[in-house]
Amino acid sequence: MAYNLHHRLDHREDIAALTALMEAAIAELQKPFLDPRQIASSRAIMGLDTQLIDDGTYFVIEANGALAGCGGWSRRATLYGGDRSPGRDAVLLHPAKDPARIRAMYTHPDYVRKGVGRLILSLCEEAARAEGFREVELMATMAGEPLYRACGYEPVERTSDDRGGAAVPLLHMRKAL
Ligand SMILES: CC(C)(COP(=O)(O)OP(=O)(O)OC[C@H]1O[C@@H](n2cnc3c(N)ncnc32)[C@H](O)[C@@H]1OP(=O)(O)O)[C@@H](O)C(=O)NCCC(=O)NCCS
Numbered sequence: 001m002a003y004n005l006h007h008r009l010d011h012r013e014d015i016a017a018l019t020a021l022m023e024a025a026i027a028e029l030q031k032p033f034l035d036p037r038q039i040a041s042s043r044a045i046m047g048l049d050t051q052l053i054d055d056g057t058y059f060v061i062e063a064n065g066a067l068a069g070c071g072g073w074s075r076r077a078t079l080y081g082g083d084r085s086p087g088r089d090a091v092l093l094h095p096a097k098d099p100a101r102i103r104a105m106y107t108h109p110d111y112v113r114k115g116v117g118r119l120i121l122s123l124c125e126e127a128a129r130a131e132g133f134r135e136v137e138l139m140a141t142m143a144g145e146p147l148y149r150a151c152g153y154e155p156v157e158r159t160s161d162d163r164g165g166a167a168v169p170l171l172h173m174r175k176a177l
Contacts, residue, residue, distance in 0.1 A: 003063040003114050007123055010058040017067050022047055025106040033142035037166040044164025047082025049104055059123050061116045069116035071105035073124035080139035095132035099174060102138035117147045129177045137174040148173050
């Protein structure tokens, strides 16, 4: 089936639908990479960040009218995490010296490998470049790493986060714009 992908900025009215999409993506798409305890633990460090919606830097992708994916970028310091994650920092970055952040990328399991993630990344990079940023960085899950590598992101450092219980492997990645 051919999919007609459309993008738009996200609105707060989408939050319930986006939360369901993210939960499906976290539960299903991490299975090849994480064990069940790590998937449960990852919920503490993933999810919706409403700051991105309020900042007008969060995109949704619709495929033939249905919600297929979401993701965004940020001009603020927080590198990853949802509204419930600890250690957030809303300070504004300096485009000339700091990398912008790529944040909260999720594709609904019914729409994987159709270019949704790639489209969101290109929208984010274009918007960050237009604000003067010269680099973008992100903290990749193991499920996200293949997408980011395919789109030119390079590894900076492997790390892990156990704030949700089991240690969840992560990879800090960066790309020049
Ligand atoms: C990561 C994620 C957003 C990718 O979304 P997607 O819409 O399927 O990605 P795309 O279709 O744009 O993929 C583009 C390219 O990335 C690579 N890629 C993406 N997913 C891959 C996978 N599971 N295995 C191998 N390569 C993959 C491929 O090169 C792909 O191109 P191809 O399909 O033509 O071979 C999705 O898997 C997801 O929601 N994962 C769970 C949540 C998560 O971990 N998000 C990342 C947070 S940092």
